[in-house]
Amino acid sequence: MPSFSALRSTALRLNHPSSFSHLQTSSCRLFHVKAPITGLIARQTPRSSHAAASYPLLSLHQWRSYADSVTIKVPPMAESISEGTLKQWLKEVGEQVEQDEEIATIETDKIDVAVNAPQAGILKELLVEADTTVTVGQDLATLEPGEGAPKPAKEETKKEESAPSPPPKKTEESKPAEKAPQPKKVAEKPKAETSPPPTTHSAPAADGIGNRGEQRVKMNRMRLRTGERLKQSQNTAASLTTFNEVDMSAVMEMRSLYKNVVLEKTGVKLGFVSFFTKACILAMKDVPVVNASIEGPNGGDTIVYRDYVDVSIAVATEKGLVTPVIRNAETLDLVGIDKAISELGEKARHGKITLEDLAGGTFTISNGGVFGSLMGTPIINLPQSAVLGLHATKQRPVVVNGKIEIRPMMYLALTYDHRLLDGREAVTFLVKVKEYIEDPRRMLLP
Structure with a gap:
């Protein structure tokens, strides 16, 4: 059977550089195909059954070159x-x-x-x-x-299994059929966030101390990059943290009264982070520098003030911490903020977050209280100038109108860049947030 290179040479001699034109050989007929030679698809049709038997390749319906x-x-x-x-x-x-x-x-x-x-x-x-x-x-x-290959006939198999059939006779010939090996199951592929467990090297226990094995796991790129950015923030910003505590009684009462109504009407669960987000947005009207940032060479020499607020909400995932952004949060109400937080959180936890969801951000809120943190100092998410840390709500004795009462209290922590914010602005901002949370009705006032 002539080789492909020989057929190609014949085509070139016939002044058909881009196609074959009814070339006839002793074993097959190559029909005219409008395709480049490098990606040629030729259909072989045996001239006789004898020819097909002589050339095994003739049983193929079509063939492709490597260029295909x-x-x-x-x-x-x-x-x-x-x-x-x-x-x-x-x-x-x-x-x-x-x-x-x-x-x-x-x-x-x-x-x-x-x-x-x-x-x-x-x-x-x-x-x-x-x-x-x-x-x-x-x-x-x-x-x-190529066209999609036919999927394994699982449905046909199920139909055959569901069709009634007479029980097989218990004979020696039928025994192998009864014990026919089941089709091997395809090994499950590892999940996106996991990797094959590393080899554990353990040394024999000495004097009954116990196992002293060690594991070494390579850090994923996201965690490495997060660590680099956090360290860069510490090296760049003049970070300082101010604290305050807030009585959560009013917000908890309001949420308890209206969460079911909101859920029925909108399908959104009313949370606490939306109250703090709204309180921060309103407090920025009095202290706009909290929503600003420093830009420019050599650490920055220009302050950028913004008329919009893009709030980054810290979300913990198995791979690391991500901060998806709520765009133009100043235009949203409590339900809208909660809806955005819920959608972004689900995308982050299921690995569906996109770069557009993470880009930007002018202020960050981190809620460590969901894990039980009582107090902490969050790190600024550069190039932002401040981050608010929320913590666990605990019942504590406090003085209210000269009397000691048990109230649900939360510690707030505001870490800010002292290059841009002075203590006066930072403390004023945090006190404004505290006032809005302790009396949510103030958020409705102009």
Whole structure:
């Protein structure tokens, strides 16, 4: 049978550089196909059954050259992100993939980026191993295009199982059928946030002390990047923290009275963070420098004041801390703020957060109280100038109108950049927040 190179040479001699035109050989007929030679698809039709038997390749309906394979590359991620770590492959070589189906996950400093198949086909080769650093535009895998392969006939199998059939006779011939091996289950792929457990090296216990094993796990890119930014904040900002305490009685009473009504009408659960967010926005009207930031070379020489408030809400995930942003929070009411917090929190916890959700932010609120923290000093999220830390609400004895009463009290912590805010502005802002929380009706006043 003539080789492909011989057929190509014949086509070139016939002045058909981009297509074959009714070339006849002793074994097959190549029909005219309008396609470049490098990506030619030729249909072979055996002239006789004898020819088909002589050439096994003639039993194939079609063949493709190597140029038909599609190279899957690292997709563009963001202007500030040029590389990431290939966390895992979701498909293996030889598996059928559909168009836009996710085949791999790339972990970046901020988010996970999905790699999708550009078209349906069969995965031919994986060019990069898991846990390898990849850059935008790098080749990841090759895909052989084609129609979606028929899925395993699970439904047909179920139908056959559900159809009534006479019980098999208990004979020696039927015993092997009864004990036929079940189809092997495909091994479950590791979850996006997990990796194969590291090897544990344990030394024999001495004098009954117990196991002294150690584990070493490589930090993910998000946690590494978060650590770098926090350390950069400590090295750049002149951080100082001021504290106050707030009586949560009024907010808790208001939430208790109206949370069911709000849930029935809007489907949103009324929380406490929305009250603090609204209180901070109103307090910024009196102390706008809290919503400002420093920009410029050599640490900054320009103050940027803003007419809008983009509030970053700290969300703890298994991979690390992220701070999705509520845009133009000053235009939202309590229910709108709670709805935005709920949606962003769900996206962050399920790994669906995007770079657009994390970009920007002019002020941060961190609620460590959900984990039971009584007091702490949050770190400023640069280039912002302040961050408010919320803590656990505890029943404590306090003096109210000259009498000792038990009230639900919370400590507030405001960490601020002393290069931009003086103590007077920082303390005034925190006292304003305290007043709005202790009397929520003030939020309705002009």
